[in-house]
Amino acid sequence: xxxxxxxxxxxxxxxxxxxxQDYRGGExxxxxxxxxxxxTSQIIAAAFELSLAPxxxxxxSGIGCSSKTPAYFMSRSFxxxxxxxxxxxxxxxxxxxxxTLLAIGISGDGDTGSIxxxxxxxxVRRNVPVVYIVENNGVYGLTxxxxxATADVGQTLKYAGTNVLPPIDICIEALAAxxxxxxxxxxxxxxxxxxxxKAAMSFHGTAVxxxxxxxxxxNNHHDSTKSYDYGKAHEERLQDIQFIPRFDExxxxxDEGDERYVQLHDGPMIKLRKLGRDYDPTNKWHAxxxxxxxxxxxxxxxxxxxxxxxxxxxxxxxxxxxxxxxYLSEEELRPSRERFERVMQRFM
Amino acid sequence: xxxxxxxxxxxxxxxxxxxxxxxxxxxxxxxxxxGSGSQTANNVLxxxxxxxxxxxxxxxxxxxxxxxLPTWFIIRVSKDGYTARRDTTEILIAFNQRTxxxxxxxxxxxxxxxxPNDVKFTNPRSDVFFYPxxxxxxxxxxxxxxxxxxxxxxxxxxxxxxxLLGIDMNEIKAALERHFKGKSKPIALNxxxxxxxxxxxxxxxxxxxxxxxxxxxxxxxxxxxxxxTAAAFGALMGGMTVCAWYPITPSTSLVDAMTELAPxxxxxxxxxxxxxxxxxxxxxxxxxxxxVGAGWAGARAMTATSGPGxxxxxxxxxxxxxxxxxxxxxxxxxxxxxxGLPTRTSQGDVLSAYYxxxxxxxxxxxxxxxxxxxxxxxxxxxxxAERLQTPVxxxxxxxxxxxxxxxxxxxxxxxxxxxxxxxxxxxxxRFKDWGRYKDLDGDGIPYRTLPxxxxxxxxxxxxxxxxxxxxxxxxxxxxxxxxxxxLTRKHNTARTLVPKPIxxxxxxxxxxxxxxxxxxxxxxxxxxxxxxxxxxxxxxxxRALPLEAxxxxxxxxxxRVYVVELNQDGQMxxxxxxxxxxxxxxxxxxxxxxxxxxxxxxxxxxxxxAEQAKRE
Numbered sequence: 025x026x027x028x029x030x031x032x033x034x035x036x037x038x039x040x041x042x043x044x045q046d047y048r049g050g051e052x053x054x055x056x057x058x059x060x061x062x063x064t065s066q067i068i069a070a071a072f073e074l075s076l077a078p079x080x081x082x083x084x085s086g087i088g089c090s091s092k093t094p095a096y097f098m099s100r101s102f103x104x105x106x107x108x109x110x111x112x113x114x115x116x117x118x119x120x121x122x123x124t125l126l127a128i129g130i131s132g133d134g135d136t137g138s139i140x141x142x143x144x145x146x147x148v149r150r151n152v153p154v155v156y157i158v159e160n161n162g163v164y165g166l167t168x169x170x171x172x173a174t175a176d177v178g179q180t181l182k183y184a185g186t187n188v189l190p191p192i193d194i195c196i197e198a199l200a201a202x203x204x205x206x207x208x209x210x211x212x213x214x215x216x217x218x219x220x221x222k223a224a225m226s227f228h229g230t231a232v233x234x235x236x237x238x239x240x241x242x243n244n245h246h247d248s249t250k251s252y253d254y255g256k257a258h259e260e261r262l263q264d265i266q267f268i269p270r271f272d273e274x275x276x277x278x279d280e281g282d283e284r285y286v287q288l289h290d291g292p293m294i295k296l297r298k299l300g301r302d303y304d305p306t307n308k309w310h311a312x313x314x315x316x317x318x319x320x321x322x323x324x325x326x327x328x329x330x331x332x333x334x335x336x337x338x339x340x341x342x343x344x345x346x347x348x349x350x351y352l353s354e355e356e357l358r359p360s361r362e363r364f365e366r367v368m369q370r371f372m
Numbered sequence: 373x374x375x376x377x378x379x380x381x382x383x384x385x386x387x388x389x390x391x392x393x394x395x396x397x398x399x400x401x402x403x404x405x406x407g408s409g410s411q412t413a414n415n416v417l418x419x420x421x422x423x424x425x426x427x428x429x430x431x432x433x434x435x436x437x438x439x440x441l442p443t444w445f446i447i448r449v450s451k452d453g454y455t456a457r458r459d460t461t462e463i464l465i466a467f468n469q470r471t472x473x474x475x476x477x478x479x480x481x482x483x484x485x486x487x488p489n490d491v492k493f494t495n496p497r498s499d500v501f502f503y504p505x506x507x508x509x510x511x512x513x514x515x516x517x518x519x520x521x522x523x524x525x526x527x528x529x530x531x532x533x534x535x536l537l538g539i540d541m542n543e544i545k546a547a548l549e550r551h552f553k554g555k556s557k558p559i560a561l562n563x564x565x566x567x568x569x570x571x572x573x574x575x576x577x578x579x580x581x582x583x584x585x586x587x588x589x590x591x592x593x594x595x596x597x598x599x600x601t602a603a604a605f606g607a608l609m610g611g612m613t614v615c616a617w618y619p620i621t622p623s624t625s626l627v628d629a630m631t632e633l634a635p636x637x638x639x640x641x642x643x644x645x646x647x648x649x650x651x652x653x654x655x656x657x658x659x660x661x662x663x664v665g666a667g668w669a670g671a672r673a674m675t676a677t678s679g680p681g682x683x684x685x686x687x688x689x690x691x692x693x694x695x696x697x698x699x700x701x702x703x704x705x706x707x708x709x710x711x712g713l714p715t716r717t718s719q720g721d722v723l724s725a726y727y728x729x730x731x732x733x734x735x736x737x738x739x740x741x742x743x744x745x746x747x748x749x750x751x752x753x754x755x756x757a758e759r760l761q762t763p764v765x766x767x768x769x770x771x772x773x774x775x776x777x778x779x780x781x782x783x784x785x786x787x788x789x790x791x792x793x794x795x796x797x798x799x800x801x802r803f804k805d806w807g808r809y810k811d812l813d814g815d816g817i818p819y820r821t822l823p824x825x826x827x828x829x830x831x832x833x834x835x836x837x838x839x840x841x842x843x844x845x846x847x848x849x850x851x852x853x854x855x856x857x858x859l860t861r862k863h864n865t866a867r868t869l870v871p872k873p874i875x876x877x878x879x880x881x882x883x884x885x886x887x888x889x890x891x892x893x894x895x896x897x898x899x900x901x902x903x904x905x906x907x908x909x910x911x912x913x914x915r916a917l918p919l920e921a922x923x924x925x926x927x928x929x930x931x932r933v934y935v936v937e938l939n940q941d942g943q944m945x946x947x948x949x950x951x952x953x954x955x956x957x958x959x960x961x962x963x964x965x966x967x968x969x970x971x972x973x974x975x976x977x978x979x980x981x982a983e984q985a986k987r988e
Contacts, residue, residue: 079826082669083833095833095845102823104668104695105835106661107687113616113653113661120614120649120662121671122824143661146654345645349613350670350822352647354789357611357672359637364784367605367633371595371781 039075039271047072049097054089059211059237059252060159064096066214067128067157070221071098074269082118082125086111086140089166089239090132090159109140112147115154116338122348123339126225127154134164137173137192144194148201148230150338155224156232158194159211161239162250169242176249176322181242195329196315198232199308205231206311206330210255211238216326219294222267223328228289229337236324255324262303262327263296286331296328305331394582396426396451398462400533403475404526405468407439412551412562413526414445417533418776419550420543421449422596425588429455429893430596430776431969436621436714442471453590455777456894457969463537463583465529466491476500484581486532488525501581503573505532510572514565527562531569537585541570595781599746599772600676602782603702604630606750607674608637608648609785614673615650616662621714622770623676623704627652656681660688660701667692667699668834670794670822672754674700679721680710682728689763690729691836693859696809696818698757698764698792705769707967716967717770719889722943725765726917732856736866737917738766741874741892743779745915746772751785752871758792760866761820769938771890771969793819797827807841808832809855816862863918870916873923878903881910883983884930886923888914888944891936891970898975905976907983914944919951927955932986934979940965 035043047068052061071081083103085091091111094103106114115127136144136158147154162175169183173192180186198206205227207220217235224231236255238244244251263284270291282298286305296305304310311330318325345352400417404410411432418430429448435441448458460480466472466487473494476485481499488507496502507528516524534544545563552558604626607615617627631650639646653659659675666673677685682703692699705721707713725737736756740746749766757764793813800806800821806829809818818841821830832843839855840846876899887895892913899909912926927933927948933955935945942961949956962978964970 077826079824079828079831082823100828100831102821102825102831103833104665105833105837106664107691107836110657110661110688113658114665114668116651116658117614117616117662117665117667117671117673118669118823119665120651121666121669121673122822125669125823142654143658146658342649342651343645344649345640345647348670348824349647349649349666350824352611352613354611356647357613357638358785358789359609361784363637364609366636368595368781371597371601 038072040077042072042075042078044068044072046078046100047098049099050095052093052096054092055241057240058089059161059235059239060090060093061096062211062214063157063159063217063235063237064093066218066221068097070218070225074222074225076126076225080124080126082127084111084115084118084127084129084154086131086135088132088135088164090130090237091135093130093159109135109138110143111135112140112143112152116147116150116152119153120338120344121350123344124348128225129154129156131156131158133158133160133162133172133174133194136194141192141197145197145201148198148203148232151204151229151335151341152338153228154230155221156230158232158234159237160194160234160250161237161243162248163239163243165239165242179248183242191319193315193319194232194234196312199312199330202335203232203330204229204332204335207233207328209233209235209326210259210324211235212252212255213259213261213326216261216265219265219267220328222269223265223288223294226267226269226288226290226292228333229335249322249324258324260323260325261299262301262325262329263299265328266295266297268293268295286333288333294328294331305329308332391582393584394462395584395586396449396588398449398583399458399460400447400449400463400465401461401475402445402465402529403468403471404443404445404465406435406437406441406443408526409523410443410445410467410526412523413530414447416544416547416551417530417539418447419547419596420534420539421447421585422591422778423543423546424540424585425591426451426585427453427455427590427778429778431457431771432775433968434715442468449585451588451590454893454897454972456897457971459971459973463533465533467526467529482582484536484583486529486536503532503536503577505529505569506572510565510568513568514561516561516565520561524562524565527565528569531566532573534566535570535573536579536581537583539585540587541567591778593781594778596776597743597779598625598774598776599740599743599768600626600704600774601629602743602746602779603740603750603766603768603773605633605782606747607754608634610751610754611672611789612674612754613648613671614663614666615648615675616653616659616666616673617650617675618653618656618659618677618681620656620678620681622706622774623678623681623702625774626676626702626704656684657688660685663699664688664692664697667697667757668695668823672758674702674753676702676704678704678706679712682721682725686728686730689735690731690733692763693729693733693735694731694836695834696761696820697834698761700753700757700764700766702766702768704773705767707965713967715770717890717938717969718965718967719767719769719891719938720940720943720965721767722939723946725767726947728765734863734918736760736762736764736870738764738871739888739915740766740768740772741889741913741915743777744782747782748785755790756866756869759790759869760817760862761792762862767889769890793817795819795821795825795830797825797830800825800827800830808843809839809858810841811858811861815865816858816860817865867918867920870918870920872920873915873926874913875922875926876911878908878910881908881930883907883909883979884926884933885909885911885936885975885979886914886926886933886944886948887911887936891938894970894972894975895936897972898979901972901976902979905980907979917947919947923948924952924955927952927958931958932960932982933958934960934962934982936962936970936975938965938970939963
């Protein structure tokens, strides 16, 4: 999938003069057909369309198939493939050090739902600015097919047999920790993934997108709730989502009943067009209720589940200086002699 | 209790003891109940003596408990300036009934026991002077609120000790004023009790013991500080920008001090915005993760922890070592595996810190031994971490970190920061064959770029997985081997950059002593005692790992070298032997692992015994 279009034989460039090629990464080493590869393509597309400066993006990941993907997009961006389940803390440190960086975190269901659940929740609680993508396939791929904590009850795997434990719902966990941007999507729904990514990349604070991303090798059989077939057959979109960037001069008619606009910081907007059901994504109770019912009724609901633009980010709560800490000069970091003496006086 | 014998209200002099006064050379132990507020009283006493120009040191032996268990505060008064712990107690403040018998038994003959008149001793000694005090009565007369009476009670012993030893009441008052930051009401209340107690002692007891203080001129210009505060101060002077931490005794007070000092040193006085982030995390794993992320992105990042927390940081330290990320970890050591003795001191993390991690890892480890070094290593650790692009561990301990030490005032750091080999976008232009992990200078240290660097060649993916010189994923055996060989080269470069040992030489010495960290005062005192007994020693104090040539030369000079430390397995002795296997047989381990700070007596006894055995 590419957004690149050619006119007059010249590659299409974005607002900062880059082509979509400039947002590409190394060649994937994941299985052919892996849902993660589709998500990678949409990250490239979203970054290109938003004209993100590659050097201002940091690609963060934990360990697992999903966490390998930062090598497959945006080679001109810095990245850190960290420890299993610990990407949230490393990301917290990186954005504390440099608040101008845009962090894109890639995790998986094992990385977030099992070993990293604690760090995930504390990252959300602190409202660390990061686009946190969970590439969720319900199975451990690199270790050859164990269940992850997001697998539904009754699911079967060749290696692991039948799962008898209830799943951890990443979106409910995010909501419980007061996440300001909670979405679910499906790797097979390229457009929705892309629009959600653009919205998340423009959000101030932690934006969690739980993307069901089939594992073609271990968990894509027809009765798997994390398979392509299941996703295609059962996905129910809450809304038709369109991201409207700040630089687009569009006429917005607020009166249309089926459409809703959510204003993000610094101008961009999310346009949500109602589909099947009435749903208010600014009501956390509704979001939790929706997800609980979906679990009971075996529904696969995608879209923007919850948005709250009012929470302060980590930087704001910490009253950090606007200059990135990493860029402060020695003059700014070493206290003056006068301040030094003031402290010394306390010990005299 | 059936064997309780009432103590005499009026002590009598003991004829069989010498009557010459003992001036400025004794230890006071205040035995109290944890949480009773005795810290204020102890600090006031210590500070008053210190301000009389007399060298002091204060050690708090406290339980892992919030309220109720016994606690002891030891003030050593030493005209010679010795600050190590001593095994003997000359003056006991027996304010805890539960430990009263045991405390009394620890007094030297001729010692002093100051106690509330309702504290009973099962077996009162006849070779000790008792001064019973009507504590309840004096507190009642103070008119203090009932809630404050337990706290005020401690001021009774301050007054009694001041009267009996001859401590300047003006200094007591000054110490109270300092403690209560000039608030007149608590100052008046506390000082009132002190004066009332002193007057009661003067009117009702006669001084019969031999202990006195007399003003000296040995502490003028000195400060009293604890190592954790010194470390926090140093780190802030060194441009610490991110501190992530999880509370654990005895490192918590380091971050507490940082939180207190940072706004004075590093906040904008007008807007209140800060040039630092201090963040309390959900656990030590997250604390380590945050400093690794911050160090990678260009911050001077640190954490403070103790043994159990250090264990949790293991995986991250391996990652930082291999991904070559600077960060600083202060390990304020406490005693034992697991929870162990969490409020007691130890040097038990030497080996685990040096080799911390999985795979082949060796780290730069610093050992501050004085307050000045706690301060200086506070910023030096960042210079080394950034120069070497690696985690630097600073091993302090509870004794250094939480106890009160005299020190020369710290001096303003004049040396500029060393931010290491960091390439800006323009600088990178000049490096045609730059690779993030490529050794261009032959010292094993590559050049790094920071996230946000706009040069299109600057970006790289940091990772713990195998990579080649250009930070590209690689499982090729030669890439792996070359990378580890370079890291070994880097470790050898570190050997040349870390602080050199401090040597106290003696031309006539026939044996050597090696020590590090908080045992320094005990070893210095031991050296003086041994010298008086005819054994001349040279002393080398290790200040960092990896070990280097100065140590080898020292080992070459002496037939027997005693390595003094506070752990069970002689951990540093092992490293010394590994460092210089040709001299391994010369190395003798002098070690104790009982949770208490080292004493000179233990060092002297151990070495005397070994030397005598040698002669026989």
